[in-house]
Amino acid sequence: MLKNFNVFLFSANCTCPKIPPKSFTVQEDGCFEGKYRYKCIPGYTRKPTTSSLIKCEEKNGVSQWGESNFECISKILLFLFHFFKRNLYHVSAKSFISKEREMMVKRPQEVLSLSCRGSGFDFSRYVMNWIRQPAGKTLEWMGAISDDGSNTAYSSRVDGRIEITRENSNSLVHLKLSNLKPEDSAVYYCARDAQ
Structure with a gap:
């Protein structure tokens, strides 16, 4: 040999x-x-x-x-963000509709800001959610915002670091996650709620 x-x-x-x-x-x-x-x-x-x-x-x-x-960057803070719009309670391999793909690199303690635009449905009538999937793990719900933007609910895992807002006039939902940690590395999704 x-x-x-x-x-x-x-x-x-x-x-x-x-x-x-x-x-x-x-x-x-x-x-x-x-x-x-x-x-x-x-x-x-x-x-x-x-x-x-x-x-x-x-x-x-x-x-x-x-x-x-x-330039050297941290391996654990390579983020891949994949946005899609779909009914949260009917998620399957066939139902994912890719809207955008973007790779983003962040460092610890930085702020992550994402925006997702809904289309093909009456955006102002739906609760919107942000969920994520760390590598090798299941989907994790992060938070949601009511159809009119007056109420939000957040997972205890990110509460205190997360803010979800929306612009119904532009069919946009925004995610802001501050004080980033290595465990925030994930594929991020936005999804509409069931009616």
Whole structure:
């Protein structure tokens, strides 16, 4: 049986000055063939659309590191929000109608603000709900707002951090969740209540 091993030797003798520090990265000295690749500390991962590679370049006779947009973000706070409008009490795989999909990244203690627009029904006649589904878990009801917006009810799990409001004139329901925690990572849904 053959095994392949990729071995990279780092040289402490880079012609460039010290590697520019980045937040939440493992600090190492040295480079390989004039290149350096940042690594995130445990619990963090590379932010999409950023590159971990920087190159040692010569400009005007001086060796210096090129520009880098690299950023590490917390793995546990990658949020995927998926909005849908449907009768809350008749939820099945066939009844989900995707309205929007959006990936959002938040950090602990930040505020999450989401809006969902209803269509295809008389929005002002229905109680609207926010529910969520953490990875590998069942749906969790977060709260609801009455058809005229005068009353709200919230789950004890998020009470004190959640606010649900609505704009019937624009068929919109809003969710505001403050002081975010790792356990808030989930797929979020808005849904209309049964009549």
